[in-house]
Amino acid sequence: MSSVAELIRDAADAERSAAAPAPTPSHRRPIALRATGSTCDTDLGLEPWTIDARPGYGPGASVRDRIPGDAPRQGPLPTEYTDASEDELHRRIIAAKSALGERVRILGHFYQRDEIVQHADFVGDSFMLAQAAKAHPEAEAFVFCGVHFMAETADILSGPDQAVILPNLAAGCSMADMATIDQVEDCWRELVEVLGDEPDASGRQPVIPVTYMNSSAAIKAFCGRNGGIVCTSSNARTVLEWAFERGQRVVFFPDQHLGRNTAKAMGIEEDRMPLWRSHLPRGGNSEADLRESRVILWNGFCSVHKRFTVGQIERARAQFPGVRVIVHPECPAAVVEAADGSGSTEYIRKEIEAAKPGDVIAVGTEINLVNRLQEQHPELTVFCLDPVVCPCSTMYRIHPAYLAWTLESLVAGDAPNRIVVDGSVAEDSRVALERMLAARP
Ligand code: SF4
DSSP: OOHHHHHHHHHHHHHHHTTSOOOOGGGGSOHHHHOSSOBSOGGGGSOHHHHHTSSSOOTTOOTTOOOOTTOOOOOOOOHHHHSSOHHHHHHHHHHHHHHHGGGEEEEEETTSOHHHHTTOSEEEOHHHHHHHHHTOTTOSEEEEESOHHHHHHHHHHSOTTOEEEOSOTTOOOTTGGGSOHHHHHHHHHHHHHHHOSOOOTTSOBSOEEEEESSSOHHHHHHHHHTTOEEEOTTTHHHHHHHHHHHBSOEEEESBHHHHHHHHHHTTOOGGGOOEEOTTSGGGGOOHHHHHHOSEEEESBOOTTGGGOOHHHHHHHHHHSTTOEEEEOTTSOHHHHHHSSEEOOHHHHHHHHHTOOTTOEEEEESOHHHHHHHHHHOTTSEEEESOSSBOOOTTGGGOOHHHHHHHHHHHHTTOOTTBOOOOHHHHHHHHHHHHHHHHTOO
């Protein structure tokens, strides 16, 4: 468990033992209202159940983000939750959590709002949380405060009798949704047509599929049954090295930026990384381009991280001479190159913990995490590179009303919104995940 989690859990325990005192006022206001800068969408002032009733991803999503037709949708929340004050929701969450005890664990992603994170038993990135689920076989259920693909991974890695619950089914991930299993199967068929499926003289396959953790279980399973593997933003380089030992090239789903940044850091030339656009024949590439390729990049991106620009970094450096700039590798390559360092959310968290008092750090990642890091480190100046407040539009869907509803349903003996990955999809996904674990560090 991370020290962030310990801090937050200690705070939650202290609150519990103090008979549910009134929460900190700043925790009770939506992020848009706490923000001093402008926001990317006026809908950030709305509660998620208002947004859930409309088609689309909601505030901050890119116009290119399209929800797949078969994506799960959240039904209406009872009015006793939508009408409840934030203080009431806070007290009800604490009471329900206390009644459930260790039977139920709450997992909170780093990008969740503070009023959710303060109730989490474990706080981390998607893989840390899936591992937390795996490490607690005694729990009957995990309430996963994150997005859909993360809950799927937790279900795959947890025991068959353990339930994984997503408090709001509308919490998908626009990046994960950019690669559907049908598109990926079509891509694979076209690649085999051009590249064949016979290994070369040294036994290396023509192409190895690699998927970022931020993908559906169906894509992870595809990789598992086709000799491929999963990666995280922490181990992408190790995983690509694993793949190049077994293949002549890699097809990387769904985040083009993580794939490009990792391959560039390994010395692979950008002109050997064709982009695969799924609506075009051969992804919009010539046969020669595909034969010459080393990494074929799926045309996906994260709407949060693609907002960061080199101009923002230049402005930060002009305003704060000596500022250290660190960004997530889901940012575009030019941003990663202009930064002083790049890495996963866990890397960013550790960099800030290691900073000296007085240091100024500009961060290119999701704003809930950046704001929390600043609150935890008043001895530093930590700020988000993007002056416009734009949280992840799907993480934003987990509101205390959904958490209170989920926990009280569990107290009443119901398990709503259970995310289940079964059959061959779970088995094949597990193969790809186990390969990643074996490919460590
Ligand atoms: S921050 Fe980006 S990758 Fe993460 S859940 Fe949100 S849209 Fe998906």
